[in-house]
Amino acid sequence: MITNFEQLEQDMASTPSFDGQLAKLVHLTNSNGMSVSFMDIGATWLSCSIPVNEEAREVLLRSPNMAEHMEQNAYFGAIVGRFANRIAKGQFELEGKRYQLGVNNDENSLHGGLEGFDKKRWAIFEQGTQQVVFMLHSESGDQGYPGNIDIKVTYTLNNSNELSIVYEATTDQTSPVNLTNHAYFNLAGNNSGNKSLDHELQLNAAHYLPTDSGLIPTGELKAVQDTSFDFSEAKLVGKDFLTEHDQKIAGGYDHAFVFQPEVADGESVAAVLVAPAKEVVMKVKTTKPAIQFYSGNFLAGTPGKSKNYELYDGLCLETQYFPDGPNKPEWGANRGFLKSGELYQHQTVYQFEF
Numbered sequence: 001m002i003t004n005f006e007q008l009e010q011d012m013a014s015t016p017s018f019d020g021q022l023a024k025l026v027h028l029t030n031s032n033g034m035s036v037s038f039m040d041i042g043a044t045w046l047s048c049s050i051p052v053n054e055e056a057r058e059v060l061l062r063s064p065n066m067a068e069h070m071e072q073n074a075y076f077g078a079i080v081g082r083f084a085n086r087i088a089k090g091q092f093e094l095e096g097k098r099y100q101l102g103v104n105n106d107e108n109s110l111h112g113g114l115e116g117f118d119k120k121r122w123a124i125f126e127q128g129t130q131q132v133v134f135m136l137h138s139e140s141g142d143q144g145y146p147g148n149i150d151i152k153v154t155y156t157l158n159n160s161n162e163l164s165i166v167y168e169a170t171t172d173q174t175s176p177v178n179l180t181n182h183a184y185f186n187l188a189g190n191n192s193g194n195k196s197l198d199h200e201l202q203l204n205a206a207h208y209l210p211t212d213s214g215l216i217p218t219g220e221l222k223a224v225q226d227t228s229f230d231f232s233e234a235k236l237v238g239k240d241f242l243t244e245h246d247q248k249i250a251g252g253y254d255h256a257f258v259f260q261p262e263v264a265d266g267e268s269v270a271a272v273l274v275a276p277a278k279e280v281v282m283k284v285k286t287t288k289p290a291i292q293f294y295s296g297n298f299l300a301g302t303p304g305k306s307k308n309y310e311l312y313d314g315l316c317l318e319t320q321y322f323p324d325g326p327n328k329p330e331w332g333a334n335r336g337f338l339k340s341g342e343l344y345q346h347q348t349v350y351q352f353e354f
Contacts, residue, residue, distance in 0.1 A: 004049055004056065008037050011305070015066045017041045018119050023066060026124065026132045028157040034352065036157050041069075042078035042118040043134035043153050045183050048163065050354050052279060058191075059280070059352075061184035061304055061314040068303045075182035078118035079153055080111035082138060082145050083336060084180040085256070085292060085323035088216045092326035094146065094174060094337075101144035108214055111182070113143035118182070122153070131156045140173065147173030147340070162351040169344035177344050178321040178336040180288075184296065184314030187275035187282060191306030196295045196315035197238030200274035203231040203293065205257035209322065210246050215254060216324050229255065234272065237295060237315070251297035252312065256290045256323055264289050266347050271317055281353040287346045288319035289334045319348040 002010075005027045013023045023039045025046070033056075037047035048060045062076045063069035069076070090101035090109035102113030111118065122134040136151045154166040167179045188194035208229045209217040224230040228240035228247060242248055246255070263270050264287055271284035271291060284291070294316040299309045321336030322328065328335060338344045 004035065004047065004058070005037065008047055011065045012039055012046060012069065013066070017066055017121070018070060019121055021121070024124060026127050028130050028132065028155070030130060030157050030161065031159045032161055034157065034161050036155070036163055038132055038134075038155060040122050040124055040134065042120065043122040043136070044079070044118070045077035045155070045163075045181055048183075048352075050161070050280065050352055052354050057189045057280075058305075059185055059187050059189065061186065061190050061309060064303055064305050072302055074184070074299060074302050075111055075118050077181065077183045079122075079134075079179060080182050081117040081151070081177065081179045082112050082143065082149065083109075083176045083178045083326070084111055084318065084320045085178065086110050086214075086216055087176070088214070088324050088327055090144070092176065094326070099144055099146060106214055108216060115143060117151070117179075125152070130158065145175050147171040147175035149175060149177065149338075151179065153179070160351065161353065162349050164347060164349045167344065167346045169338060170342075171338050172340050174337055174339045176326045176336050177338040178325065179344075179346070180292075180318040180320045181348070182316060182318060184316055185273060185282065186314045187273060187280040188277065190304070190314070194276045195238070195312040197236070197241055197312050198276040199237050199315065200234045200278075201231050201237050201293070202234040202272040203257045203291065204263045204268070204270050205259050205291070206232070207258040209256040209258065209290075211250065211255065213249050215250055217256065217322065217328070219328055219330065221258060224257070229257070231257070234274065252295040254292070254294045254297055256292050256320070258290050258322075261289075266349075270319075273315075273317065279354065283351045283353070284317055284319070284348065285351070286319040286348040288321065288348065290320055290322055292316065292318040292320055292323070294318065319346075
């Protein structure tokens with residue numbers, strides 16, 4: 001019988017990727033039978049397999065093969081950047097100069113532009129049985145961004161069933177930098193038939209960022225209390241689904257939720273996701289000030305490993321700075337600018353209980 005690792009190699013590393021070369025895959029395992037797999041294209045988190053009732057359960061969504069991976073615009077499991085999420089009209093002003101980025105989401109720039117970090121081949125700098133380090137150099141002018149930037153992303157799987165992602169970056173010129181991982185989770189299993197709406201979610205966030213029709217934040221920090229965006233207590237994602245205008249314009253949840261500063265210490269539990277049958281729990285810890293909760297509103301028709309995905313077949317919990325931060329001076333340190341001489345360093349942990 002073909003193993004999961006062999007299947008991944010066959011699907012993702014047997015035909016050329018964007019640069020005409022084969023992808024390289026890395027597989028990590030822990031002492032509890034949990035395994036995670038990555039590829040150097042996009043430093044992508046391809047697979048997360050956990051043993052549930054003595055059976056391996058795949059809880060990430062992915063493309064069925066490399067050809068489809070290159071066509072999809074769901075960003076399955078990739079490290080996205082240079083700036084995750086949207087920048088209005090692909091423009092921002094910095095030190096008196098206006099920059100124009102590649103526009104790839106209606107009139108806006110999304111996840112780094114036309115050829116973001118998800119499409120780049122990252123160097124595998126180090127790898128072991130429970131850790132892999134990816135590195136990428138992005139030149140000044142790449143997708144319109146200023147400054148040369150060097151990025152290091154370290155994935156570590158420990159025996160507490162935690163997958164930690166450490167992001168580091170330096171630049172020689174002030175530039176927007178906002179890195180995240182775009183994994184889609186379905187804790188019931190990627191082929192279970194369950195939806196994101198069937199999961200329970202808790203977010204330790206008192207505010208969210210309303211958006212305009214282009215899903216660009218308006219600038220308001222709106223209290224979640226007494227709205228459908230209140231996940232301060234665990235509730236079904238589907239409970240208040242599409243009940244308010246702020247959701248309807250996005251087709252569901254596709255919004256940044258803002259943590260209290262003490263929650264974003266890297267050790268506090270910032271978010272909790274519970275499988276429909278409650279046999280799997282995922283806890284998120286982060287040093288980022290916000291999390292983009294995306295309920296899978298644009299998945300319909302995207303070819304997946306188990307089937308053509310439908311709306312809400314998976315959800316994302318992307319830790320990040322505030323969307324469109326470069327155009328919102330009032331957001332201060334949450335805007336996502338990195339200066340020369342500074343070190344960008346953040347960590348997000350996804351801990352699985354099963």
